[in-house]
Amino acid sequence: MSTGSGLALYDVTVRHHGPLGPITAVDGVSLDVPQGTTVGLVGESGSGKSTLARAVVGLAPLCAGRITVSGREYGGRRVADRRRLGQQVQLVFQDPDTALDPRMTVRQSLAESAGAFVRLDRRSRDQRIGGLLDLVGLDTGCADRLPRQLSGGQRQRVAVARALAVDPAVLIADEVTSALDVSVRAALLTMLRDLQRRMGFAMLFISHDLAAVRHVSDAVAVMYLGRIVEIAAAESLLSGPRHPYTRTLLSAVPSLHAGRRPAGEPLLAGEVPDPAAPPAGCRFHPRCPVGPDRHPGRDVCAVRDPQREATGRPHRAACHFPYGTDDRPPEARHVPPDGDGDRTPRTPEDLPS
Amino acid sequence: MGVITLVMLGSLVVLAVAGAVLWGQQAGRADPSAVLRAPTTGHPLGTDRLGRDLLARLLAATWPSLLPAVAATLLGAAAGITLGALTAVVDGRAARLLGALITLLLAFPALLVAMFLAALFGAGTGGAVCALAVACAPGFARITQTLAAQVAGTDFMAAARVLGLRRHRLLLRHVLPHIAEPLMLNTTVAAGSSLVALSGLSFLGLGTQPPSYDWGLLLSQGLDRVYTEPLPAVAPGIAIVYAAVAFQLLGEMLAGAAARQARPHPVDEPVAHPEPVAHLVRTDRPASVDHVLEVADLRVALPTADGVVRPVRGVTLALRRGEMVGLVGESGSGKSLTALAIADLLPDGARATWGRHRFLGTDTESLSGKERRRQLATGMAMVFQNPASAFNPSLRIGTQLTEAVRAHRGTPRAEAVEQALAQLRRVALPGGRRLLRSRPFQLSGGQRQRVAIASASMMRPGLIIADEPTTALDVTVQRQIMDLLRRIRRDDGTAILFISHDIALVADACDRVLVMYGGTIVESLPAPELAAGARHPYTRMLVASVPDLAAERDHPLHSIEGGPPDPSGAAPGCPFHDRCPHRLDRCAVESPVLSPLGPGHEVACWQPPAAAPSHGRRENEEAQK
Numbered sequence: 001m002s003t004g005s006g007l008a009l010y011d012v013t014v015r016h017h018g019p020l021g022p023i024t025a026v027d028g029v030s031l032d033v034p035q036g037t038t039v040g041l042v043g044e045s046g047s048g049k050s051t052l053a054r055a056v057v058g059l060a061p062l063c064a065g066r067i068t069v070s071g072r073e074y075g076g077r078r079v080a081d082r083r084r085l086g087q088q089v090q091l092v093f094q095d096p097d098t099a100l101d102p103r104m105t106v107r108q109s110l111a112e113s114a115g116a117f118v119r120l121d122r123r124s125r126d127q128r129i130g131g132l133l134d135l136v137g138l139d140t141g142c143a144d145r146l147p148r149q150l151s152g153g154q155r156q157r158v159a160v161a162r163a164l165a166v167d168p169a170v171l172i173a174d175e176v177t178s179a180l181d182v183s184v185r186a187a188l189l190t191m192l193r194d195l196q197r198r199m200g201f202a203m204l205f206i207s208h209d210l211a212a213v214r215h216v217s218d219a220v221a222v223m224y225l226g227r228i229v230e231i232a233a234a235e236s237l238l239s240g241p242r243h244p245y246t247r248t249l250l251s252a253v254p255s256l257h258a259g260r261r262p263a264g265e266p267l268l269a270g271e272v273p274d275p276a277a278p279p280a281g282c283r284f285h286p287r288c289p290v291g292p293d294r295h296p297g298r299d300v301c302a303v304r305d306p307q308r309e310a311t312g313r314p315h316r317a318a319c320h321f322p323y324g325t326d327d328r329p330p331e332a333r334h335v336p337p338d339g340d341g342d343r344t345p346r347t348p349e350d351l352p353s
Numbered sequence: 354m355g356v357i358t359l360v361m362l363g364s365l366v367v368l369a370v371a372g373a374v375l376w377g378q379q380a381g382r383a384d385p386s387a388v389l390r391a392p393t394t395g396h397p398l399g400t401d402r403l404g405r406d407l408l409a410r411l412l413a414a415t416w417p418s419l420l421p422a423v424a425a426t427l428l429g430a431a432a433g434i435t436l437g438a439l440t441a442v443v444d445g446r447a448a449r450l451l452g453a454l455i456t457l458l459l460a461f462p463a464l465l466v467a468m469f470l471a472a473l474f475g476a477g478t479g480g481a482v483c484a485l486a487v488a489c490a491p492g493f494a495r496i497t498q499t500l501a502a503q504v505a506g507t508d509f510m511a512a513a514r515v516l517g518l519r520r521h522r523l524l525l526r527h528v529l530p531h532i533a534e535p536l537m538l539n540t541t542v543a544a545g546s547s548l549v550a551l552s553g554l555s556f557l558g559l560g561t562q563p564p565s566y567d568w569g570l571l572l573s574q575g576l577d578r579v580y581t582e583p584l585p586a587v588a589p590g591i592a593i594v595y596a597a598v599a600f601q602l603l604g605e606m607l608a609g610a611a612a613r614q615a616r617p618h619p620v621d622e623p624v625a626h627p628e629p630v631a632h633l634v635r636t637d638r639p640a641s642v643d644h645v646l647e648v649a650d651l652r653v654a655l656p657t658a659d660g661v662v663r664p665v666r667g668v669t670l671a672l673r674r675g676e677m678v679g680l681v682g683e684s685g686s687g688k689s690l691t692a693l694a695i696a697d698l699l700p701d702g703a704r705a706t707w708g709r710h711r712f713l714g715t716d717t718e719s720l721s722g723k724e725r726r727r728q729l730a731t732g733m734a735m736v737f738q739n740p741a742s743a744f745n746p747s748l749r750i751g752t753q754l755t756e757a758v759r760a761h762r763g764t765p766r767a768e769a770v771e772q773a774l775a776q777l778r779r780v781a782l783p784g785g786r787r788l789l790r791s792r793p794f795q796l797s798g799g800q801r802q803r804v805a806i807a808s809a810s811m812m813r814p815g816l817i818i819a820d821e822p823t824t825a826l827d828v829t830v831q832r833q834i835m836d837l838l839r840r841i842r843r844d845d846g847t848a849i850l851f852i853s854h855d856i857a858l859v860a861d862a863c864d865r866v867l868v869m870y871g872g873t874i875v876e877s878l879p880a881p882e883l884a885a886g887a888r889h890p891y892t893r894m895l896v897a898s899v900p901d902l903a904a905e906r907d908h909p910l911h912s913i914e915g916g917p918p919d920p921s922g923a924a925p926g927c928p929f930h931d932r933c934p935h936r937l938d939r940c941a942v943e944s945p946v947l948s949p950l951g952p953g954h955e956v957a958c959w960q961p962p963a964a965a966p967s968h969g970r971r972e973n974e975e976a977q978k
Contacts, residue, residue, distance in 0.1 A: 044827035045798070057515045077444065083517030091515050099508040103530050112526070116516045151916060152684070159512075166516065181683035181854060186898040187912035208827060211900035215910065238902065252828040253902055254835075254861035256884045272797070 005035040005070050006202035007056065007089070007170040012065035014048070014055045023276045025051040027226040028065070028307070031204075033170065035070075038196060038203040040217030040234065042210060042249070046272050048226040049206045053174045056204070057091045058082050070169050087117050090163035094175035096155035100147040106133075106158050107143040113165040132161040137191060153184030157191070164195065171196075172204045177212050189215050210253050214238050222246045225275055225283045227307060232315035242317035242324075244290050282306050282320065290321050358606050361599040368415040376409040391582055398588050401574060407585050411571060411592060418567040419596060421482045421560075422548035428486035429547075430540045433493025434529075441501035441510075441528050442520045455498060458491035464550060471559040478567075481560040485547055496539055500532040538608050545600030552593050568592050645815045645848040646695065647671045650708030653690050653699065662920040664690045666872035666928075669708070669947065672816065675846040677839065679859030679880065681895075682869030685917050688852050691869070692818045695850075696735055697725070713815050731761050734809035738821035740801035744793040751789030754808050761812070776807035779844075780837055799830035803837065810841050817841070820852045835862045857899055860884060865953065868892045871918040871928025874947060877955040888950060888961035891929045927959070935962050 014026040025048040033039045043049045054060040056067055058074075058081075066073055074085040093099040100109055107129055114120060114128045130140050136157040147155055156176060163171060173192065177185040193216050196203055207213050213220060214234055221231040222245065230243040241247045273279055273286065285291040285301040292298045298321060306318045384404035392399045398407035436455065440448045467481075467488035474480030504510060504527065513527055554560035555569025556576075563570065568589040575586035653665035664687040672678055682688040694705040710717045713732045717725050737743045744753055754776070755769035764772070774785055780803040782788060793801060802822060809817050819838060823831035839862065842849050853859050859866055860883040868876040868889065876889040887893050897911035915932035918924070927933070930940035939959050947957040 044829065054511075059511055059514060079517070079519060082514070086515055086517030089515075091512070093508040093512065095508060099512055101509040101513075101527055104526075112513075112518070113516055116518060162512065182856060182895060183683060183898045183913035186900065186910035189900070190910055190912070209900075210828075211902050214902060215900045248829060250902070252832040254831075254855070254858040256857045256860045256896060256899055256901055 005169075006037070007031075007033040007204065008068045009052075009056070010066045010068075012052070012055060012067060013063045014051050014060050015063045016051070016060075020276055024063075024278075025226055025275065026055060027278075029223075029226075029228055030065075031221060031228065031231075033202040033204055035169070035202050036196065036200045037218040038193075038205050038216050040213035040220040041204060041206045041223060042208065042213055042220060043223030044208060044249075044272065046225070046275060047223040048275075049223050050174055052223075053091060053172045053204065053206055056170075056172060057089050058085050059091075083117070087166055088168055089170045089172065090166060090168040091172045091174060092156075092159050092163050092176050095179050096152055096159055097147075097179070099159045100155060100162075102147055105144050105146055106150070109158065109162055110143075110165055113162045117166055128165070132165055135164065135195065136161045137187075151184075152180050153188060156180060156184075156188055160188075160192070160195070164199065164201075167199075168201060170202045170204070172206070174206045175208070176205075177207065178209060185212065192216055210238070210250060222249065225273065225278050227283060227318065229284065229319070230315075230317040232317075236315050240315075240323075242315065242322040243284075243319045244288050244323070245284050246317075247323065248289065282318070284319075290323075295321075354602065355606055358599065358602040361595070362603060365415065365419065365596055365599055368412060369419050370416070372412045372415040376413045379406055379409040380413040381405065389578070392584055399582060399585050401585070407571070407575075407588070410566060411568070411588055414567050414571060414589075415592075417478070417561065417565065418552065418569070418592075419548065421478055421567070422551050423544055425482045425485035425551060426489065426540060426544040426547045428482070429489035430493050430536070430543065432486065433490035433495075434497045434536060436490065437494040437497025437499075438501050438524055438528055438532075440498045441505035442523045452498065455491055455494045459495055461491075463488040463492065464553070467550060467554065468557070468559060471554050476559050476562055478561050478565065481551055481554045485550055485554070488550075489543060489547065492543070493536075493539070497532065497536065500535060501528050504528050504531045534611050538604050538611070541600055541607060542604040545597040545604075548600070549593060549597050552589075643673050644671045644711070645674055645676075645713060646850075647709060647711040648695060648707065649710075650706075651691060651694055651710070652706045653687070653694050653703055655690070655700070655703045660921065664872050664920060665694065665705075668869075668872070668874055670867060670874065670877075672848040672850060674815070674848055675842055676865065677842050677849045677851060677863045679863035679866045680850060680852045680869060681854065681856050681859050681866055683854060683895075683917070685920065686869040687872040688869045689820055692735075692820050692850065692852055696733060696818055697729055698735070727761065730757065731812055732815045734812060734814040734817050736802070736805050736809050736817060736819040736822045738824050740798050740805055740825065741793075743805050744801065746793050748792070749789065750791055750793065750796075750804055751786075753793075754789065754804070754811060757808075757812055772811060773807070776811055777804070779810075779840070780804070780807045781833075782807070799826055799833065802826060802830075802834055806834070806837050806841065810845065810847070813845055814847060816848045816850065818850045818852070821854070822851075823858070824853070824855070831858070838862070856883070856895055857901070868895070873928060873944075873957065875929065875957045877947065877953075879953050882954065886954075888954070888956045888963075889929075889958050890933045890935050890962060893962070927957075935960065 009029055009031040011028045011030055012026055013024065013028055015022045015024050027048075029052060031039065041049050041052070051060055055062055061077065062075070066075075068074070069085075069088040074088065075081065104112070110129045110132055111125055114125060114132070120128060129143060133140055133142060138154060138157050138161070142150065142154065142158070147158070150158065160176075176192075177188055180188060189212055192203070192205075203216075205213060205216050217234045219232065220234045220237045221228045222237070222243065223229070224245050230237060230241065230246045237246065238250065241250055273283070279286050279302075281300075281302045281304055282288070282291070286293065288294075288301065290298075291301050300320050304320070306320045382405060384400065387396070387400050387404045389402055390396055390400040390404070396406050396408065398411065400406055401410070436451065440451045440455075443451065467484045470484035470487055471481050474483055510523070510527055513523055518526075551560060552567065552569030552572065555567050556573040558573070561567045561570050572586060572589040572593070575589060579586040648671070649669045651665055651668040652663065655662050655664055664685070666687075668687070668691050670678070680688045680691065690699070690703070693699050699705055707718065712728065715728065717728070720728060744750070751770065751773060754773040755764075755766070758764045758769050758772060759766065770789065773789060777785065777788060782800060782803055784791075796804065805822075817838070822838075823834050826834065835858070838849055838851070841847055851859065851863055860880050863880045866878055866880050866883055867874050868891065870891050876887060876892045878887060883892070884896060887896055891913075894911060894913045898913065900910055913932055918928040918931075926941040926943060927936075927945055930936045933940065937959055943959075945957045945959045947955045950956050950961065
């Protein structure tokens with residue numbers, strides 16, 4: 001499945017040591033992010049998407065599987081190994097307030113990063129810093145400010161510049177927009193897309209904001225409890241989701257456009273299961289709206305893992321009973337508001353228990 | 354206190370430097386004719402058994418007493434800090450081993466270790482210093498380990514690791530600068546304790562050996578005749594205490610200076626009303642009986658380190674019974690402080706002024722403090738953003754759910770528990786009594802937020818203020834929470850003020866939307882009109898910047914150029930004027946007032962641009978279908 005360039009993950013498994021024994025946060029994830037493209041990784045908290053990001057940059061040790069960047073495998077836990085990996089893969093963190101050292105000026109932060117792998121004399125370093133600030137659309141006057149003197153959006157731009165300073169082949173953006181205001185968010189998304197076009201890095205864009213993911217991604221992967229349940233080209237997945245989890249996720253996204261709120265899309269029942277003891281078979285089956293709880297006779301879901309059957313197709317959904325491609329996407333239905341202005345015609349009995 | 358500290362330290366330094374020079378000779382001169390003299394004018398503290406003047410010896414001993422104490426502290430601190438800071442930059446197993454070592458070393462009492470080692474190294478100043486350094490190192494190591502662990506967990510350390518920086522660089526560049534301040538304080542205070550400990554060793558005969566002398570040794574020698582002549586023993590004791598107190602005070606002073614750097618200036622000036630006339634017009638409107646909450650011309654002033662800011666500058670709003678109103682704005686727009694002011698929960702030092710504040714039909718200004726708190730406690734409830742910190746982690750859910758009704762309504766325990774169970778059923782939480790017995794950490798974020806909503810509706814309040822209640826939650830959970838709030842609104846007729854930065858969520862869930870910018874409400878409109886009918890330029894740009902699943906994918910997202918307005922609120926004119934594409938000359942001078950534009954639609958803009966902008970047309974058509 002690898003094209004040889006960009007980032008490729010093969011059966012990556014990451015385990016944490018929880019207080020009650022090991023927790024498999026990422027379970028056999030294979031993913032391909034070709035050079036110059038963006039894969040959006042979507043999932044709720046606890047789905048393992050951030051752990052996956054940390055594993056790719058070497059902050060969390062792999063338990064099994066391989067990660068290759070531009071066809072080369074990077075492993076090992078010595079400082080030298082980490083340096084080789086750091087030159088190829090960089091991570092931008094969620095919270096710009098904590099991602100920059102509060103005691104270092106923008107110039108110091110960028111200089112540290114730019115000089116991490118190449119020796120730079122004073123002049124070329126200043127040039128490089130000016131170039132980086134220009135790249136992320138910041139004024140050179142920002143260089144001597146401390147992070148607390150910048151706005152959230154500016155801080156996040158500095159964090160992006162710091163990551164790009166080493167000229168990585170792969171950029172991982174871990175919820176980079178979720179701590180920002182909407183007006184700033186749009187500018188950052190546009191900038192990331194622009195930068196990718198100019199620099200050609202592969203990007204793994206992790207977010208729970210489906211609209212943002214759709215805006216920047218070429219392909220989208222949906223994670224649930226440590227596994228990828230659906231992966232396809234962005235338009236194909238978001239307009240014709242085949243996995244029931246993706247459908248519920250999409251239907252829960254609020255829309256600015258009134259009256260679009262879908263009804264009849266079942267809410268997810270129950271809570272996310274304990275990742276230390278995930279359900280057998282399909283991990284989604286206890287909460288699934290088309291699973292054995294609502295459709296008797298679909299016992300296969302509780303027994304057999306649909307993961308294996310799903311390989312090899314462009315639009316892969318790890319489900320025994322996926323929705324057809326001709327089913328209408330959930331957000332296209334129109335529900336008129338009722339007398340109370342309440343657009344959810346559900347009765348109390350439908351509530352999750 | 355600063356002056357006293359500096360005087361004490363200065364005197365010690367002068368004595369340490371000049372003592373040996375001025376009194377050294379006199380201190381060493383034996384006078385066989387004046388052995389063991391009581392204090393006289395010639396010898397204010399008397400003489401010792403060789404007839405040497407004790408005052409001269411005491412003053413000359415300042416240097417040999419202080420230097421070893423400072424040296425021992427610095428040596429111990431250097432060793433301990435190195436050991437502790439290493440735990441932050443080495444990998445898992447080595448870090449655990451180091452941690453275990455530090456814990457093991459800490460288990461031995463420091464003074465006993467010092468005595469043991471001093472005996473081992475051989476009596477003498479050098480041995481005592483080394484022994485004391487080793488003894489105080491574990492304390493430093495533990496403090497450093499704790500402080501460094503906080504730094505090690507931060508994102509910027511993770512970023513530095515991802516950059517592949519080497520360990521010494523991580524340590525010197527990122528870890529140590531962040532923990533230097535508390536460590537310096539600690540070292541200063543430890544120097545005082547070292548002085549006492551070192552004097553103790555000398556006193557016991559394990560430290561300085563005759564013919565050298567320090568305060569501890571003088572104390573020990575003076576003690577032989579303490580019953581006949583107390584002064585030769587008391588004076589060295591006073592010297593030790595004096596120096597120890599000086600070090601402690603220096604520590605206090607440094608700590609105070611560090612704290613002052615972070616502390617904001619208090620609001621001392623009266624909160625000014627720059628343009629009260631325009632707002633008074635609206636304050637005079639007749640009060641409606643139907644309104645749960647009416648606020649007119651709310652202003653909040655907040656002290657910060659950079660001076661007084663005015664995050665809320667004249668907010669006027671009213672909520673009808675059973676109405677769900679969204680308050681949208683970006684960070685710094687003043688939406689959360691508006692909510693906190695309404696709930697009387699402003700942070701210390703902040704000041705709120707009102708043109709009018711009516712809640713549940715009574716003017717809250719007319720109530721006494723106690724009545725007002727009671728009215729707020731029974732009539733209003735808040736749901737906060739972070740469900741993890743909204744509950745007391747050590748109390749059971751049941752206690753926290755029932756405490757308000759039991760305190761304010763005097764409901765018996767059993768009945769309160771029944772009510773709590775009913776509320777939990779309503780928010781669709783299974784588990785009943787078992788859930789009431791659980792503690793907050795046993796629940797997931799979504800469950801906790803549902804408990805928070807159940808708790809808020811226990812008193813059947815007239816108003817629930819929900820401040821970003823779903824921001825920390827996933828979309829599917831968010832939808833459950835929104836459905837719950839709507840259900841409570843419908844069943845109890847509770848008005849809900851829903852504060853959010855998520856304009857799509859607010860448009861989806863609320864009846865009416867108030868858009869805040871720069872501490873003022875710039876537009877108030879029915880929620881369904883938000884997507885296409887917004888008239889204020891800021892609202893329009895906000896709408897255009899939201900990526901939407903239903904919009905064209907390649908449709909460019911608009912962003913709002915420029916930065917947020919000056920938080921001090923000193924600039925005249927419309928807060929949005931410098932970012933506004935439609936600005937007039939007037940906008941920079943005069944601030945527009947919220948004025949009616951259509952049914953249920955008010956805008957604060959001198960010349961609101963026409964509705965239905967080109968990129969909103971498609972959505973507009975679809976909404977009309």
